[in-house]
Amino acid sequence: MTIYVPKGKIDKVKLAIDTLLHCIHKPVCVRSVASVVGQIIAMKLVVGPVSQLMTRSISIDILKARSWYSKIVLSDMAINQLKFWHENIENYDSRTLVQSATATTVVYSDASDVGFAGYIVNVDCVPSCGHWSSEEAKLSSTWRELKAAQLVFESLISKLTHPRVKWFTDNENVVNIITKGNMKQYLQSIALRIFDLCLKYCVELEVQWIPHCANQIADFLSRLPDCDGWGVSQDVFHKVDAIWGPHHVDRFASYYNKKMERFNSKFSNPGSQAVDCFTVNWKGTMSWIVPPIPRVIKPLKECCAAGTLVVPEWPSACFWPLICTKNVFISQIKDWMYLPTDKDAYTASRIQGGLFGEKDLTEVFQHVYRDELSDLPENVRALADDIPWVLSGARADSTNRKYQYGFSAWKRWAICNKISCDLPVSPLHCALYLVSVMQQSESFSSVVTTFYSLRYVHSSLGFVSPTENGLVKNVLEGAKRKLAKVVIKKEPITVSILERMYDDKIQEAGLPEIRLLSMCLLAYAGFLRSAELLYISRSDVVFCQSHIFVFIEKSKTDIYRDGAWIVIGRTHTKLCPVACLERYLDMAAIDSDSDQYIFRGFWFDWWIVGVKMKENV
Template identity: 40%
Template sequence: MTRCLSIDIVKAFSWDSYITLSEESLSQIDFWQKHLECINGKDIYESHKCTKIVYSDASSTGYAGYIVTTADGVSHGIWSVEESAKSSTWRELVAVYRVLKSMVHLLANQRVKWFTDNQGVVSIVSKGSMKSDLQSFAMAIYKICMINSVVLDIEWIPRYENEKADFLSRILDYDDWGISSSLALALQNEYGIFEVDWFASEHNAKVSKFYSRFWNPSSYGIDAFTAFWGDSFGLFVPPISINYRVLRKKSVDKAKGCHKDEIEELPEVLAGKVELLPDILLLSRAPGTSRKYEYGFNRWRKWALSNGLGSGDILPASAFPVALYLTSLIQSANSASPVISAYYSLKWFHDINGVRSPTSSSLVTNILEAAKRILAKQTVKKEVMTVDILSAMYDRLFKPYDLKHQRIICASVLGFSGFLRSAELLNIVVSDLVFYPTFLALFIETSKTDKYRDGSWILIARTGTKLCPVVNLEKYIRWANLDSSDFLFCNISKTKNGFKKRTVNKPMSYTNLRDEFRLAFMPHVSDISKYCLHSLRAGGASAAANNGIKDRMFKRHGRWTSESAKDGYVKYNLRERLSVSLSLGL
């Protein structure tokens, strides 16, 4: 490992000229002077059996390596912008160096078979390089191996045999965020000197002793949840999605951290209930909304990191970067929906973490209002279903014991009469129906507008006509031989004698229901693309309004929470619209 001396010799003008030794050459001479005696010699017999196997790889975004058959033997890191622009050989060589340095405690006193898919790296690690930047890492690898008694046997393999390391190297850990150095300093001034950073990486650690998700060259350990938190005063900057786990473990371990004083000053009976907060906070929104906001926040994090913002600028975020982020969404979006989603995602995450949200800034709120105007599009609503169209469909499809057609007939008349959404139709179980002599009671367990999941009963009368929803449902349930626990609109299979319900109790899919709706009504409308399953709900509401049903009654029947939402479904007929001007007495 004297390549730096060779580089200096090559730079000489002639054999007779003096040579100025570089810092690297002097460092190599010093290294050999200190270590030559301890490594000068070799055992007569040396076992070539490897006790550890390591694979490493590098991509344009990061590096990774893993020890075979070792559960916690994974190292991973992300390149900086400057590092990602380096040559593939440089990245592959540095990957070997960083993976080795990260997991040397697991490889010490071992003979290691090391696989890489870069042939240049095999040569450089074995012999060195005439390029100074590559040689410095080759020397560093050699020093680590010598100091820790690691015998490195590096070998090239084709890329297709290195797929796992390649996959690991391409992982983008968007949860790897941190706080700014100024904020960390302010926290230390307020609470005391931090002894450990429990959730960090080599790029954003604020304390020399830190735990990371994967092994890093300077990480103290991985998976902070396997350590005991009660012995050290720690800095906690975890991924947003695991905040509840962190608070729970802090309570169990009686951990000392930024909130130490607040928790310890609580009475004992209250301190034991701190772990309840995370679960309660997550339930402040519906599960689907929470997932949507988490996706929106992760999208902001990815944009911030890719545009040069530090991990400490992500939460809490400043108003100006957020305004720029929303502006970038405006430029690429086809509607205001992504901008609105991003706005409320940021607001929610800041609120549940108890920090000031950038959405309270007038700059950000005005960008949101601008997005609504710029990306506004004329709403083209679908046509509403009418009783005449339903009647024509029924006359064409109804046949006794025809289970397939009776299913779409029932879905249509029930959706129309109950003002039901498609999701509500598909989630109905037979036990949700209670049949009475003059009406049907239908229980809707969950609904889009049922914010607190109280459920709602809908009453549907027996009409005595061919389109009577109650009679048609009774026939359908009897023909399908449905049990009380079966989904009402279940999947069916074709047999020699017609159709029967499937043994697996699952509702038909939305796509299947939509396709059957189109086939059922296509012959009876001029353009089926102007109709959808929501036409049933809108048609029922419009029929009720045009027939003089009081707003309060059909608003309750349709489970609308506001007048504007209800009015958006109603399409008044010509007679009702003309009645306004006719009543003026002109």
């Protein structure tokens, strides 16, 4: 059964629209505009929800009028919607009451506080994933869920196998906005973009709400980290492109950090030419490569491809010997240059704590003391810029990074829940956040990190920390009991264990085995942690007749990094740490005046059946 809009009504509304279109960019009576909107929405039973979606911009203009007798100038978006109805209203003049066709393509999308994701069910294609910028993460959950639907749609639209698509989201507002539009312009513009894509690709989209528990895959994908999302600034790229370009393809990019229109991405992204650049031939193009470095050397050689490779100068990294051996670059590298070292020359990964990300309290410090800083003389204000840098020296870099991440997580939670982020944090808000972390964690360590992250920021900036409040302390103790697990203590290392290890390893007597024995005996005799052991250089060891001196440059207990010498004596037994170390250094052929670390990895050379020492850890 089919229902129709009478032809007389169609002609009447087209005539009214035609009259308004003749007055483009001129004042028109708001009552005439409202009449057109009312006539279109009156056809909703036949036309469907599009009658509301494609009149929202016109309604926004109507609300700007002071009275029904006022005149308004229609915005460009309102004019475009009038043109849409003038050209397409005949296409919506009938509707079949019983829809026989069913959707054969099913899509799920979701957005978290860090990113978005979506995927097509039962279709062999890479899902769409991405991360929010710091500004986007502060926007409402409705905006993020709606933007996620748009980005996933743009990324996967070429993979849709049927014009009828069933779209699942766990945000009810998104269902209404995509279907009917919204009076908020920033949400309406996204809904119109999705509608334009449906028209362009002839897609019939049906959006349906599902509970969050039924959308776990998309939620998991939206939280995937991307630690390789760093890059260089646009200025640095243009300077390099002017020397070695033109570059044709950005091989490791995303829609938000691409350096040119042609790019390859890890996941499906809007505008991506290919997903996973290792599945395409690089030959014949000049590639821009800011990659997971160890994986690109082989494709460049096999494809006989050309490109610019951006790498940190990091001789101790595992990838460095692939491009530089004995301080000489491999023959495939034709030219090289140093890039600027200032932080502005690079773009940080959008994931918190990624390479080139924030590592101090600069932003928080400037926000907290903004009023006092503005009153200072310019020469004194310059000194204030160094305060966050000095504060970072109060703790180890790893501790600063951990606490900065914990405090940033608090800020995101507060913003999402419309709670003030200003310092000092309310003890009640702090307690609520600890409970939230506890409910999402399986271990007590996450709650402890959160607790001390807030204490770190408050104490560093001179505030009384909410963690001193009795309520917060008791919440912490309660979380400790709730998340408590049975502790299985490790057995201490004993002489008998070392003897069994020695008897087992000494029979093979290769360099890897002697290295392991030497590390264990030296750590046991000197009470050394692994971090202290691995950072011992050959020049830090002085051999004497009855003992050795070992200089420990930095230690967990040496907060001021003064360094310390320790003495380890000769025992004249098979477990003598000094004798074992001498044997290891002799087998590894490490010079006595070398500054290289003594305990390093190996390169296994199967052609000569042996091992070679790496340049450093």
